[in-house]
Amino acid sequence: MTTRHAIHVRREEPGDEPAIAHVNEEAFGKPDEARLVDAIRRADHPMISLVAVDGEAIVGHILFTPVTLDSSGPPINVMGLAPMAVLPPWQHRGIGSMLVETGLRECEQSSCQIVVVIGHPEFYPRFGFRPAREYGLRSEFDVPDEAFMVAELMPGALANRSGLVRYLPEFGDA
Numbered sequence: 173m174t175t176r177h178a179i180h181v182r183r184e185e186p187g188d189e190p191a192i193a194h195v196n197e198e199a200f201g202k203p204d205e206a207r208l209v210d211a212i213r214r215a216d217h218p219m220i221s222l223v224a225v226d227g228e229a230i231v232g233h234i235l236f237t238p239v240t241l242d243s244s245g246p247p248i249n250v251m252g253l254a255p256m257a258v259l260p261p262w263q264h265r266g267i268g269s270m271l272v273e274t275g276l277r278e279c280e281q282s283s284c285q286i287v288v289v290i291g292h293p294e295f296y297p298r299f300g301f302r303p304a305r306e307y308g309l310r311s312e313f314d315v316p317d318e319a320f321m322v323a324e325l326m327p328g329a330l331a332n333r334s335g336l337v338r339y340l341p342e343f344g345d346a
Contacts, residue, residue: 178226178227179224179225179226179231179232179265179267179270180224180225181222181223181224181225181232181270181271181274182222182223182225183220183221183222183223184221184222184223184233188223188230189210189213191223191229191230192206192209192221192223192230192233193206193209193210194206194230194259195223195230195231195232195233195257195258195259196209196233196255196257198257198259198260199257199258199259199260199263200255200257205255205257208254208255208342208343208345209221209233209235209255211342211345212235212237212340212342215340215342217237217238217340217342218237218238219235219236219237219238220235220236220251220275220278220279220282221233221234221235221236222234222235222271222274222275222278224258224262224267224270224271226262231258231259231262231267232256232257232258232259232262232267232268232270232271233255233256233257233271234253234255234256234257234271234272234274234275235253235254235255235256236251236252236253236275236278236279236284236287237251237252237254237339237340238250238251238252238340239251239252239288239337239338239339239340240337240338241286241309241333241335241336241337241338242335242336242337242338243333243334243335243336244333244335245332245333248285248286248329248333249282249283249284249285249286250284250285250286250287250288250337251279251284251286251287251288252287252288252289252337252339252340252343253272253275253287253288253289253291254289254290254291254339254343256268256271256272256291258271268295269298269299272296272299273299276299276300276323276325279325280325280326284325285324285325285326285329286322286323286324286325286326286329286330287301287322287323287325288304288309288311288320288321288322288337289301289320289321289322289323290311290313290315290319290320290321291319291321292319293318293319293321296321296323297321299323300323300324301321301322301323302321302322302323303317303318303320303321303322304317304320304321304322304337305317305320307322307330307333307334308333308334308335309322309330309333309334309335309336309337310335310336310337311336311337312336312337312338312339313339313343320337
């Protein structure tokens with residue numbers, strides 16, 4: 173059994189695409205997320221795409237893409253976390269946490285001010301995510317309030333802001 177310490181996280185590299193598709197298909201039990209990642213890649217949107225690797229095998233993937241916040245005030249740099257996937261036999265070993273932590277650091281280093289996620293409300297708060305409604309933010313998608321969350325990477329970035337978060341068009345096509 174491989175431990176968390178044998179896993180490392182790195183940026184996606186050319187040639188990783190089939191393994192990333194496999195991870196997303198297996199983790200979600202359907203091809204939708206794999207198709208979404210491929211569509212975003214084909215559209216050449218800026219993104220932070222990371223993989224968790226055990227030896228040569230890709231066992232996890234996380235993607236961050238730009239989103240827009242329709243709000244008053246000067247624009248801010250916002251990324252959306254989606255999808256995040258770990259192969260089922262590798263789940264519950266801390267790999268998802270490693271991907272989220274590394275991804276948030278990469279977002280911060282790229283001058284991102286906030287990150288939004290539509291995800292499990294019992295998982296993401298440990299990384300600083302809070303319900304987006306507390307900040308007056310809402311998603312363009314019809315999701316439960318507790319599942320739409322935000323993390324401020326730059327404290328105060330959401331002060332006196334509220335508005336609608338819009339994802340890349342590929343998310344509506346998925």
